[in-house]
Amino acid sequence: xxxxxxxxxxxxxxxxxxxxxxxxxxxxxxxxxxxxxxxxxxxxxxxxxxxxxxxxxxxxxxxxxxxxxxxxxxxxxxxxxxxxxxxxxxxxxxxxxxxxxxxxxxxxxxxxxxxxxxxxxxxxxxxxxxxxxxxxxxxxxxxxxxxxxxxxxxxxxxxxxxxxxxxxxxxxxxxxxxxxxxxxxxxxxxxxxxxxxxxxxxxxxxxxxxxxxxxxxxxxxxxxxxxxxxxxxxxxxxxxxxxxxxxxxxxxxxxxxxxxxxxxxxxxxxxxxxxxxxxxxxxxxxxxxxxxxxxxxxxxxxxxxxxxxxxxxxxx
Numbered sequence: 001x002x003x004x005x006x007x008x009x010x011x012x013x014x015x016x017x018x019x020x021x022x023x024x025x026x027x028x029x030x031x032x033x034x035x036x037x038x039x040x041x042x043x044x045x046x047x048x049x050x051x052x053x054x055x056x057x058x059x060x061x062x063x064x065x066x067x068x069x070x071x072x073x074x075x076x077x078x079x080x081x082x083x084x085x086x087x088x089x090x091x092x093x094x095x096x097x098x099x100x101x102x103x104x105x106x107x108x109x110x111x112x113x114x115x116x117x118x119x120x121x122x123x124x125x126x127x128x129x130x131x132x133x134x135x136x137x138x139x140x141x142x143x144x145x146x147x148x149x150x151x152x153x154x155x156x157x158x159x160x161x162x163x164x165x166x167x168x169x170x171x172x173x174x175x176x177x178x179x180x181x182x183x184x185x186x187x188x189x190x191x192x193x194x195x196x197x198x199x200x201x202x203x204x205x206x207x208x209x210x211x212x213x214x215x216x217x218x219x220x221x222x223x224x225x226x227x228x229x230x231x232x233x234x235x236x237x238x239x240x241x242x243x244x245x246x247x248x249x250x251x252x253x254x255x256x257x258x259x260x261x262x263x264x265x266x267x268x269x270x271x272x273x274x275x276x277x278x279x280x281x282x283x284x285x286x287x288x289x290x291x292x293x294x295x296x297x298x299x300x301x302x303x304x305x306x307x308x309x310x311x312x313x314x315x316x
Contacts, residue, residue, distance in 0.1 A: 010042040012057035016064035099144035103151040112223040171205040190256035
């Protein structure tokens with residue numbers, strides 16, 4: 001244990017970063033367990049620490065670990081699952097592979113959409129094209145399809161080389177968003193987006209690829225969302241939660257576009273809200289019970305008094 005203590009730690013941000021660097025040589029499961037363990041221990045130590053500078057250092061370490069956890073925990077990099085698994089999703093129109101021009105048009109249509117979807121769509125088109133090629137006899141058509149495939153494969157090479165997949169911003173479930181407070185200043189477009197996500201899209205983010213804002217000539221919601229989030233996303237120095245664990249205003253603005261860089265911490269916050277509500281309800285119930293019992297106690301002397309008066313009258 002002493003060996004592990006010296007190897008991994010949480011006394012400050014630098015130690016946390018050093019610990020994460022050391023963990024790179026371990027398997028992923030061990031990394032997750034260790035980081036979660038360090039966060040848990042750090043939080044316990046916080047409750048016993050009095051010095052303000054030490055508290056701030058430990059908090060910085062916890063934040064470093066939590067950010068790593070968000071980036072490396074598979075549950076936080078997944079999109080919200082649709083409630084209706086049989087829900088049919090409309091295909092994005094205009095995608096094709098018949099020639100180079102069609103491929104270029106396809107890539108143009110995919111621009112600005114979720115990176116994961118871009119890759120999925122292009123890989124799907126390559127697969128379809130390669131199935132068509134053996135059955136194609138016309139040399140010109142064959143050449144055209146192969147040119148389209150070459151363009152798509154070049155796109156995938158660049159996609160992987162530039163690690164565009166890391167730019168993907170998974171969708172939060174609509175139910176989770178509705179449990180959270182709204183930003184100080186409401187964004188009308190964000191409100192419209194959430195209404196579409198909740199009702200016409202039925203909480204299924206895939207529908208947002210073919211649905212657009214009411215404004216004429218607007219791009220589809222997935223493209224609008226990504227553009228908004230790119231503008232909203234702060235650098236790593238900006239706090240996403242305040243000292244009480246509540247999402248900051250800039251974080252709430254991102255949440256209105258169904259995204260959070262720290263999903264697990266956000267879920268913990270929502271859980272804490274639920275616990276507070278239960279505690280409040282329980283407290284109110286106790287107050288009502290106490291009030292009721294007090295009233296009963298007050299009524300007893302009155303009844304006894306009436307009985308005494310009755311006895312006195314009968315004696316007279």
